[in-house]
Amino acid sequence: MSEIHYTRSGSGKPLLLxxxxxxxxxxxxxxxxxxxxxxxxxxxxxxxxxxxPGCSQSTLRSLTQAxxxxxxxxxxxxxxxxxxxxxxxxxIELARGNHIGAMVLIGPAGFFKGWERHLTYTTLLLVRLxxxxxxxxxxxxxxxxxxxxxxxxxxxPNISVVSPAVVSQKIRDLSKSRSFEPLLTELCYRSxxxxxxxxxxxxxxxxxxxxxxxxxxxxxxxxxxxFPQAKLHLLENCGHFPHWDSPEKISRLIxxxx
Numbered sequence: 001m002s003e004i005h006y007t008r009s010g011s012g013k014p015l016l017l018x019x020x021x022x023x024x025x026x027x028x029x030x031x032x033x034x035x036x037x038x039x040x041x042x043x044x045x046x047x048x049x050x051x052x053p054g055c056s057q058s059t060l061r062s063l064t065q066a067x068x069x070x071x072x073x074x075x076x077x078x079x080x081x082x083x084x085x086x087x088x089x090x091x092i093e094l095a096r097g098n099h100i101g102a103m104v105l106i107g108p109a110g111f112f113k114g115w116e117r118h119l120t121y122t123t124l125l126l127v128r129l130x131x132x133x134x135x136x137x138x139x140x141x142x143x144x145x146x147x148x149x150x151x152x153x154x155x156x157p158n159i160s161v162v163s164p165a166v167v168s169q170k171i172r173d174l175s176k177s178r179s180f181e182p183l184l185t186e187l188c189y190r191s192x193x194x195x196x197x198x199x200x201x202x203x204x205x206x207x208x209x210x211x212x213x214x215x216x217x218x219x220x221x222x223x224x225x226x227f228p229q230a231k232l233h234l235l236e237n238c239g240h241f242p243h244w245d246s247p248e249k250i251s252r253l254i255x256x257x258x
Contacts, residue, residue, distance in 0.1 A: 006043060016071075027173065048063075048179030081094065082104045102258050145160055203229075
């Protein structure tokens with residue numbers, strides 16, 4: 001089993017946070033302090049991200065299996081989950097295995113069609129390249145709104161409200177991710193939720209930013225059709241990271257949904 005590093009804070013009914021591609025448990029910093037007032041918050045570093053060692057193979061199946069084993073070994077089966085982007089895709093696989101409870105999925109990957117997958121693939125490769133380029137410039141980046149806007153033009157339309165510390169951490173995570181490229185290829189070209197699969201019985205809520213330039217908002221109605229039991233929230237002035245752009249609102253929606 002691949003060891004999974006995680007943080008645990010707050011008290012109450014446990015809540016699992018699963019980050020997206022090129023992220024880590026620290027991607028959730030803007031909302032953890034809000035959620036932990038009501039729930040015990042467990043934020044993981046998926047294998048090959050953050051401080052968790054990688055699996056022998058970097059695939060969605062291997063990450064899902066590692067997380068399944070993590071839940072079993074920590075007596076967390078049936079836990080409610082919030083998944084972002086790739087984390088949302090993994091949450092659906094955990095739900096199909098009946099390992100988790102209610103879900104909130106933020107801009108989940110897996111609903112691409114046609115040109116969207118090519119644009120997302122190219123965009124995220126560019127974002128990773130920019131992260132590597134900006135790594136030696138983190139001090140300057142923290143001082144410059146313009147540099148932060150350039151580095152994250154595809155991820156957040158409101159980078160001015162995101163703390164420089166969160167931006168710097170995201171650049172570290174992106175530049176150091178050991179499993180980025182193979183998982184990006186799988187997400188864009190080999191693993192679409194529109195291809196069907198076992199129906200879900202768990203309560204499900206989708207949250208999508210109307211300015212999402214990675215998992216485009218036009219994918220939200222597809223997700224709703226695929227999972228007709230789900231609730232859907234489309235948020236103004238939010239991009240691919242609504243929990244950065246509007247943390248108070250996202251936290252409230254998460255707690256209401258769960």
